Structure formats: structure tokens, C-alpha cells
Amino acid sequence: MSWDEKLLKQAKKIIKLYPQKRSALGTLLHLAQSKDGYISDDSISVISDLVGITEVQVKSVSTFYSMYKQEPTGKYLLSVCKSISCEINNSSEVINKLQEFTGLNNNETDEDGLFTFEAVECIGACGGAPAMQVNYETVEGLTAENAINLCSWLKEKQPDIVVADDMQKDFGGVKSFDWAIKDNSGATSNAPGFQTLKTTKAKK
Template identity: 40%
Template sequence: MSVEHAGAAAPHEHGRVPGERHAVGYDEETRARLTADAQEIIARYPQARSALLPMLHLVQSEDGYVSPRGIAFCATTLGISTAEVSAVATFYTQYKRHPNGTYTVGVCTNTLCAVMGGDAIWEELSEHLGIGHDETTEDGAVTLERIECNAACDYAPVMMVNWEFFDNQTPASAVEVVDRLVEGAPVAPTRGASSVCTFKEMSRVLAGFPDGRADEGVGAGPATVRGTVLARERGWTAPSFDADERTTATGATHGEPDAGEAQSSAERPETTPADVSPAGEQRKQKSDDAKES
């Protein structure tokens, strides 16, 4: 069977671990090394299957993406099916299902970054590199991503390279960064480690294997801690509430229903299909359970 089909789900066979028949692709030396790393990961958890997320990063650090043979390895090692592994691998965006570039460049285009110029940065990089979202340059150097949020609004607009911060970017500065990446020149993020590592190297860090660089660079700049500084200067502290006296946003205390809550179920309109969101359905189920009890 070819590696391309190694990740396909297969019926369970009596006496065999799900996914075992697909455990092909890695040579003996590589498999032994990955197995040793996997056992170290598994030892961190009370149940082996809980190790799946870091193990996906582990195989990604080997192949540059979550490959069919990587999926088969995870399934065999954890005693679960390849379908279960694939379901997780396709849910999270940090797991790539096709070969990734040496550097993943993520441009935030969420609200604040967009207002500050994130869309302009994205358009400039996409045109400059000749690729779109989740596409890779022909030389394999850069994969470009449009990111919903880089969790660094205090330095918008922000770009990340293999999840290292590049703050306060402009279209010109972003192009300069990717050009240096393509050239193979060293690139230093504005915060964090003193240089950008490769996608495979970062994947291994995310698998839980430290690279010894946690203390490099600046973790939080002045904008990040501005609120804390102001609070200390002005003597601000968080309010303390007695649990029984804490009030809601409407001014009603816990245990005292507001006008809407006081309305009986008989007076409330029937729920229409459009009202049934997952959260609404969960609330409805809890209400029905309470009535039955």
C-alpha cells in the first residue's frame, strides 16, 4: 500500500490495534526515535489517547505536516483509529494536512489589526509572494496565512512567523521580513526568541520538547503591561464581592429574578428553529432536566 493511502480509515480487524495495518512509511531508525519521543509524551498523561495533540506536533516536526504516515503512527501508538486521529488533525489550524513551508507567515486581519493596516499588509504580501491563503511559495520557503487573531492587539497590526511576534508592521516592513526569510538570512522577531526557527523546529517545541530558548528576548513590551502599570500608579484594585451580594449587569442580585426571568414559561413565546443555537439547546436541556427532577 502506498504512503498516500496510509492514512485511510479501515475496518477494525480482530486482534489488531486500530491503525496497525497502516503503520508504514517511516524507516526503522526514524520509527524508533519517534517512538521514544512518543512514550515520553504519553507519560505526561493519565490516559494515552490524551497525548494525541502533542503527538501530532511531533510527527509534524518530522514531516513538515501531518502526513498519512504520521497519522498512522499516532493511531498505532495510541491504540485508536486513523479516523479519530484525522478528525483531530483537521480541526485545529496549526496542524497542516499538506506540506508546509519552512516559515509560516500569518497576517492578522481581525478587527483591530485590519483597522490599523492588516488588510493592506496581507494584500501586499500576497501580491509580492504570488500566493494566497494557506499556499506556499514554489521554493518551499514561505506559507502565507490569513489569521483571525494573533492575540497581540496591543501591537497591531501584527504578523507572526512560526508563531513569533512581529509587531507594529507596515506593508513595507512585512515584505522586508519575508524577503529575508526567502534569502535564508537570520530574522529576529520583535518579542520572544532572538531569532526565528523553522516550522519543523517550532513543531517540536509545541510537542513539548524545550529548545532552551524560553528566556530569550522580551516577553511583554510596554504596551502589554500598561494597564498593570497604571493600576499600580493610581492604586487601583479589583473590587471584592461577597458571593451573595454580587449583582448582575441589570442590577438584580443573585437569586432575585429580573422582569424577564419573572415571566412564566406560559407567557413566553414558543421557540422557533432560528432560536435554537447550540448554547440555547444546552440551556433548554438543563431546564427540561430540572423540571423532570
């Protein structure tokens, strides 16, 4: 067992939220990812024991969904949308420029383990296209220039918590909607920020 007591306790708490153990699989995989930055075979073994299905069944699910990473990603996972609305609003320029800036091809991680770059399908921010996510925290109304500024800032400051609202304020433009509640919390890892997983934290 490569999970420490704290994590196991958290996992068992999550399992209790579901009618069947195996229903917790998806969330547990996110938890595993928040621990290592990817789904390791060790984590798969632990999860398989926890939910009572075989390891290969866990592996099957974890390799099916692209948000579960099979290899370690950088500290910041840059996901730029390439779907239709963003593409019309020139996301390809954002993609090209970011690739140039980071020196990364699609699904690559840099040697310092700082950035992983990926071009992804729709992230649900069509109203603010083009959009991207940093560790699943969304920034809308981008320009290529702002996207590079964002990455330079990440590179320089290397914040432990990335907050969507902050990044939007400094680097974003038009938003899909502007009536959302202000949210000061952000992602602590490259797993989506869920309160149950404790992968989201308020910034001090």
C-alpha cells in the first residue's frame, strides 16, 4: 500500500458517499491524481482493493478518460481549448504561441516539470472564447499575448494555488457571464478542484 493513512481515510470517506463502492471509482482516481499528478499503477492497486474490482478494470477506466493522466504532468497543466467556438476566435494562434513559448508539443511536459501542454476539446467557456485552463481553473477571453503573459507569470511566481478569478482579472478578457459569485479558492494540483478531494483551497 503506497497510500498513507490520511489519504486512505479520505478515500474511505469518499466511498461512503456512494451507494456502491465501485461508484466511487472516478472520484478516487481524481484523488490519486491529486496525490501523484498522474494515476500510478500503485494507486490503481490501492483503489482496486478499496472498491473491490480488479486492477485492470480500474486501469481500463483510468485510461479511457483523458483527464486521468497516465504520466506525471508538470506543476501547471495548460489546457487550451481547440473546439469550434474557440477555433473561430483564433485559438490556434494561442495554441501555436504557447507551444512556441513553452517549447512543448501536445501532451508533453517540460524537463523542469513546470508545464504540461495540451490542446483539448470544449471546456464549456464558449461565451468567452478563446479560453484555456490552468490546472482546470478557467481563463476566458484570451489573446495569444495574454496567454504568454499568464505563463510567464506562472513561471516567475510559481503560485501553489491558482485561482480562476485572479488569472481572469490579470490576463483574461470577455467572460461567458459575469454574475458568478466571487471565488477566492483555486486548484492546488492538476486534479480538478473539488472540496471533497481537498484539491481546492482558498488563497490567503
